[in-house]
Amino acid sequence: MNVFQFYGERFKYDSFQHFxxxxxxxADGGEARLVxxxxxxxxxxxxxDFLHAQLAQVCLDIEKHWFxxxxxxxxSQSLFLNISAQARQAYEESIASEPAExxxxxxxLRVEGCxxxxxxxxxxxxxxxxxxxxxxIKMHYFMSDINENLSASxxxxxxxxxxxxxxxxxxxxxxxxxRWTLFRDTxxxxxxxxxxxxxxxxxxxxxxxxxxxxxxxxDEAPRGIQFDTEIFKAIDKTRITAxxxxxxxxxxxxxxxxxxxxxxxxxKSDSGS
Numbered sequence: 001m002n003v004f005q006f007y008g009e010r011f012k013y014d015s016f017q018h019f020x021x022x023x024x025x026x027a028d029g030g031e032a033r034l035v036x037x038x039x040x041x042x043x044x045x046x047x048x049d050f051l052h053a054q055l056a057q058v059c060l061d062i063e064k065h066w067f068x069x070x071x072x073x074x075x076s077q078s079l080f081l082n083i084s085a086q087a088r089q090a091y092e093e094s095i096a097s098e099p100a101e102x103x104x105x106x107x108x109l110r111v112e113g114c115x116x117x118x119x120x121x122x123x124x125x126x127x128x129x130x131x132x133x134x135x136x137i138k139m140h141y142f143m144s145d146i147n148e149n150l151s152a153s154x155x156x157x158x159x160x161x162x163x164x165x166x167x168x169x170x171x172x173x174x175x176x177x178x179r180w181t182l183f184r185d186t187x188x189x190x191x192x193x194x195x196x197x198x199x200x201x202x203x204x205x206x207x208x209x210x211x212x213x214x215x216x217x218x219d220e221a222p223r224g225i226q227f228d229t230e231i232f233k234a235i236d237k238t239r240i241t242a243x244x245x246x247x248x249x250x251x252x253x254x255x256x257x258x259x260x261x262x263x264x265x266x267x268k269s270d271s272g273s
Contacts, residue, residue: 001091003058003114004084004121006038007066011077016063050107058114065118070264071257075137079261082128086121122264130265133258135218141258142208143192143216148181152237154230159183163234167253168242174198177256178238194255195238201227202235206255 013019022034038055045051070076151162160183167179180193189210195202207219225231252260 001084001087002038002041003055003062004080004087004118006035007059007062008077008081008084009034009037010063011072011074011080014072016060016067020059048107050110054107054110054114057111061111061115062118068251069257069260071251071254073257075133075261076257079125079130079264082125082130083118083121086124087117090117125264126267128265129267132265133262138206138258138262139208139216139218141254142179142194142206142218144254146179146181146192151181152234154234154237156182156230156234157226159185161230161234163237163241165237165241166245167255168238168240168245169252169256170239170242170246171256176239176242178202178242179253179255180234180238194259195225197235197238200232200235202231202238205259 009022010016010019013022020035023031024034026032038059039052041055042048042051066072066076066080070079146164147166148162148164150165152165154161154163162181162183164179164181169177171177176197178193178195178197180195182191182193183189184191187210191210192208193204194206196205202225204223204225205220207223209217209219211217251257
């Protein structure tokens, strides 16, 4: 509970380093290290040789997963606060139960235990009935930082299709993602496609269309793509640039962060899918 509560402060800082080395003002006008709030629990375990390093390790483990899955944003913070709340509830329930005998946990396994709890609470987000993100928030992520300067152009149904190379993302060895734009000659507007690629095939999973000068619409119905030589070139380009981007270990692009957040809170079907 202490670790999750402390990591909630992470969302006020633009990097983990800034967060970890941050200072806060004291009542006497001086400064204190923010991380001392985390280490405050050590006074209860004065002879513990593991706790200090483990607290730091768990925070870093959370950062590696959370930042590289959901990013740091008001929306991802709202999800994390629900994880922290689950941890607090579990702690309070354990205190209230006051078992007559508690098995002494192995202190060397604290990090593994905390990470297991974190995964459990993350999976529990879907059971909390959290409100879905509205279309305006989704489109903000799907359209964030559009930059067609670094792109490869192809033809699709007589229109210009561009693969935004910096937005290609490699989820794993089998699945890659891309953000493509399609200029519509008939309207003079550009559609934004969020594309999932697996097995050499692609489908559009989200599409943002410009309706008029000030209005956009979101279509979340997956749709197939008409395959031809140009589209296969676009797919290959996306996969190659996704692989290249993965070497830099950058966080996923904003559109994928939103997809991950949407999946995290989505109610699971009876089949477990």
